[in-house]
Amino acid sequence: MASNYLEFQFKIHPPVPASEILIAELGSLGFESFVENEDGVTAYILKEEFNENMLTEVRILDSDEFKISYSSSEIQQVNWNEEWEKNFQPIVVDDICSVRAPFHPKPETEFDIVIEPKMSFGTGHHATTHMMIQFILKNEWKGKSVLDMGCGTGVLAILSSQKGANPVEAIDIDNWCYLNSLENIERNNVPEISVKEGGAELLGEKKYDVIIANINRNILLNDMQKYVSVLQPDGDLYLSGFYKEDIPIIQEACEKLGLKFQENLEKDKWVAVKFSL
Structure with missing residues (x-):
């Protein structure tokens, strides 16, 4: 029996990194599902779980850095499969890699990734994830050790593994992303990927041939030195967000x-950049 949701x-301006911060804050308060779009974020919560004071705890709504407005309505008898089918369409990147939900039919592409995003960022629909997928597709990955920082759904780590990278590690500071990555890794039958919950403080002495970081500018600048400290000589660093x-x-x-x-890609005013050591 479906439930009534709010x-x-x-509406968010600018969207980065505000959308991710908002999703994280709302998720900690009991919001169950999110859909990112060009204007911002649509969020859902069970009607009986919501109270009027809840949004006063969302600190980013009072931030001077972002302009955020919102409206709400009650949704009768939400069927989440129908919602996903309506809001989450499969994508194909460069005719080589598909990213789809479990309920989409399997396409005829070389790489096929099945993602159930839940509260996590990284379905391939956002320009930054799309470009990072392009970078992975156009570069040699076989036998390389890869670190995916801010892994979200785990989509980039999964594609790295499918392209022959080994070992592959994925890290995200958000608990929902950590759990969702574990689910998606199992769903795509790439159990060799290890996932950790945390940030750059988890990085130690281990070196990587490739580091992927699709996060946001401020975190990238803050953690850049740590990334370089664990990058192999002649290693590659891919940045977006x-x-x-x-x-x-x-x-x-x-x-x-x-x-x-080395080079950069551009899509919808967003960029992804490749650097080498």
Whole structure:
């Protein structure tokens, strides 16, 4: 029997990193599902689980850095399978890699990733994830050790493993992302991927051939030195989660640490950049 839910439509400007922060805060309060869109985030919570004071605990709503407005309505008898089918369409990247939900039919692509995003970021629909998938597809991954920082759904770690990377590690500071990555790794039959919950503080002496970090500009700048400290000589660092105009500040920080700019991709004003040590 489906339940009655409240639907909150949040309009957010600028969307990064506000959308991810908002989702994390709402998730900790009991919101069950999220759909990211161009304008912001749509969030759902059981009607009986919501109280009027709940949103006063969401600190980002009072932030001066972002402009966030919202409206709410009651949704009768939500069938979540129907909601996902309506809001989560399969994508194909460069005719090589598909990213789809479990209820979508299997396409004829070389790489097929089945993702049930739940509260996690990273379905391939967002420009940053899409470009990181493109980078993985166009570069040699076989036999390389890969670290996926801010793994979200685990989609980039899963594709890395499918392309022959080994070992592959995935890290995310958000508990929902950690749990969702574990589920998606099992769903895609790539159990060799290890997942950890936390941030850059988890990085120790182990070195990686490739580091993927699709997070946001401020976290990237803050953690860049740690990333470089665990990158193998001649290793590659792939970064995304920021706009084209942010490239100079990212590039300056990377070059100070000995990294060399290789190339960047651009989609919908977002960029992904490859650096090498």
